[in-house]
Amino acid sequence: MIVTVLSNPNHSRAVNCSLQRQHSQLPAGPARSGSQRPGNAPAARDAPAAQGCGPTAVVRCQQYPPLRALQASAALRGASDEHKKEPWASSSQQHFDSPPAGHQPEQKPQGPHPSYTGQGGQESEDYESEEQLQHRILTAALEFVPEHGWTAEAIAEGAKTLGLSVAAAGLFHSDGSELILHFVSECNTKLSELLKKEQKLVQLGEAEKKPIDEFLRDAVEARLRMLIPYIEKWPQALSVLLLPRNIPSSLNLLTSMIDDIWHYAGDQSTDFNWYTRRAVLTAIYNTTELVMMQDSSPGFEDTWRFLENRVADAMTMSNTATQVQSTGEAVVQGLMGAAVTIKNLAGLNQRR
């Protein structure tokens, strides 16, 4: 990712940030679950609430109602486009990133943003937006997590490696929520890519299609293995993810990941099965994650065995469910038949 800075940031900021969306050279962007304000036009900073942020962001965004209506509407147009295409945009938290431009390389060009200096502005393709910078800082901060935990200190160290001042950690909330959510969404994206690659191999005929229980098992195992480098501090991360402020985002990330796994497993149900399948897999994933937290066996064998058993349980449970249903029906029919017989015997059926 090339980042150069202009000599006149004030004048060109508005136009450049919008152009950056089109020409970004980011790899397939990590899944993000929310946006505060796409940091393009300066007006975007004034009009966060109007851009379709989630309900929790609105409370905070309403603190500064947009003063520059013209620019706000221009930013709105741009931002709402992004939001429409973003499948898992959800309510955002205070300083959470918005989906990076790299995710939608063919976004239609936005009209010239009226910059508040009134100048057309030079065009540069390498201007980095706020979100991308935040993204880079968080990625750099991840390597300091095993030492400092999921805290503002890790973010400060990460910022230092990028050549920024340690005060840049103030861009994020002091309890490290953004760092954790960033990490989770990165893991989810990696998982999606992995599953997509496997699916391609199957389509090309180079690999065999796995049976469902094996597929689910492998997917959950792959996802949980991504936690291994951070396993010591992961309980802290889990507790932060459960804070009321973070629950919408974390829940969103979780459900989209489960949805992904089922999608690649070939689930095409359109009835109530859709819900039961996802609920079951969510339960399997969460319980396995918790087991992994306190697993001290070599290579986490106990966890994988636990996972295998749970998936097997789930499979038999679905069989059991159909059996129970048919047994139930049979029983009901038997009872009905018995009732009719008794009525006949008692002579109540005869017409007089």
Next chain:
Amino acid sequence: MAAVRLCRCRCRALLSRSAGALRARRGLAAGPEMHFGFQTVTEEERREKIYQVFENVAKKYDVMNDSMTLGIHRVWKDIFVHKMNPCPGTLLLDVAGGTGDIAFRFINYVHSVRQRQLQRKLKHHQNLSWQEIFESYQKDKFNSLGDSQVVVCDINREMLKVGKQKAQHLGYSEGLSWVLGNAEELPFDDDKFDVYTIAFGIRNVTRIDLALQEAYRVLKPGGRFLCLEFSHVSNPLLSRLYDLYSFQVIPVLGEVIAGDWKSYQYLVESIRQFPPQEELKAMIEDAGFFKVDYENLNFGIVAIHSGFKLHNENTSC
């Protein structure tokens, strides 16, 4: 009679504020005519008058702060430093920080964070030899602030004097330096500081845009600008009570405690003349800061504005 006086003050405030806003909108640098409280003076006169105001109040500054705000200013400053959340190794520039309130709080905060860090490191030292533990103690003992430093800069010599005396009295010795300087023309190099703070000082700066540009200049990329200042109360009932308190009680307190009615009259008038939250936010953005936002304390009596310098003019990554 009090009501009439209040109305007159408010009318004058409205007039001078709209005049000032007009000037700003026309894009002219605030011309030779400026406001000093509710009076209109030239730029030079304003600087002189403000210098005199603070020269007069320097000795009683802290006492007056406590009595005017009933001690709440300490809470405001605590919240301010908490919002900064500095980690050890931060270089802070506190502008208009005369008597050192923010600087001392910063030092305390960094000290306690550093203690916690050292404790955590100790916990990991469970299986080291005594020699190694002793060595690490030696290394860390002389670094109780973790290389953090605060530079207190003020334009007024008297305020700096009072600040130095306070530091001596309270026992703050390391990590502190006192510099005489003008916020519109800081005597520092570019890209030096991690955090730039100005608490209850930007109101007295004659050219706020210049001060913001200087702030942008001396901050490192990634550095943070923080401003604590009296601001606009939007709640109408509270606003009336606040006006009543400001114009009736504070100058009287000034006369009684510090023997200086005029300075405190200037103070409350200058609060009314200062741009409200949104306008200041726009000015900070104009100076080049990103992610600018503000937080109201006490319904807008005080507001904390924060912005980040995210890019450097001359670097490319």
